[in-house]
Amino acid sequence: MVNIILFGPPGSGKGTQSANLIEKYGLIHLATGDLLRSEIADKTPLGMEAKKVIDQGLLVPDEVVIGMISSKLDANPEARGFIFDGFPRTTAQAEALDKLLSLKKTSISNVLALEVPEDQLIARLLNRGATSGRSDDANEDVIRARIVEYHNKTAPVADHYAKYGKFKKIRGEGEVSEIFDRLSKEIDSLIEEKV
Template sequence: MVNLILFGPPGSGKGTQSKNIIDKYQLIHLSTGDLLRAEIEKQTPLGLEAKKFIDQGSLVPDEVVIGMIGSKLDANPDAKGFIFDGFPRTTAQAEALDKLLALKKTAISIVLSLEVPEDELIRRLLNRGLTSGRSDDANEDVIKARIVEYHNKTAPVADHYAKFGKFKRVKGDGTVESTFELLSKEIDELVSERV
């Protein structure tokens, strides 16, 4: 089983590359935002719990999110692996995810971080803002603040996985195809080790 986390600041191409990885390697996309919405829609006990926090304007506690991830893992026992999107965002979440995966007799295989220079991120997001309708893509100051926030929050998570030799930086400022080739090279090594 290959479990990977794809990191990258806003505008780095995470969404596009996630789709490419899922298509090529048949991994299951595990987006915590999607999980929360699905659990709330189904009115599961975890979903109802999460809704209480969301309705109060609070963040959903890590243990509720971890519970939802556990349910998704259990619902897909024959999965070739998972790609984690939007989680973990903190070291505490990374540690909780590691414990959950250990209980399921698996682990994070690799964390791939798309590295794109800030001026290129800003250019991409401003371009996306012309068509996306997202106000946070249209203002350069807001974009810069999002990039700083990303680096502040994810740097400790990167350090956590780097301690275990599971963190790799991938040049992400080329074409979609060349970036995907670089990501595939890293994933192919993992896949061949597990065959």
């Protein structure tokens, strides 16, 4: 099983590349936001617990999110692997995820971090804001704050996985197909190691 955490600041192309990787490798996309919405819509016990917290304007506790991830793993026993998107965001979440995966007799294969210069991120997001109507992509100050927040929060998670030799920076500049080829090369080598 190949389990990838795809990292990258806002505008780095994670969504586009995730979709391409899922299609090529048959991995399951595990986006915590989607999981939360699905569990709430299905009125599962975890979903109802999460809804109570969200309705109070609070963040869903890590143990609830880990429970949802556990359910998703259990629901897909034949999966070739997973792409984790939007989780883990903190070292505590990374440690909890590692513990869960260990219980399931698997682990994170690698963290692939898309690296894009800040000026390009801003240009991409402003362009997306002009075409998508997303208000958080239309204001350069908001974009800069989101990029700073990303670096502050995710740097410790990167350090956590780097300790285990499971962190790789991928140049996120160029054509979508070029970036995809760089990511594929890394995943292909992970798959070869597993065989």
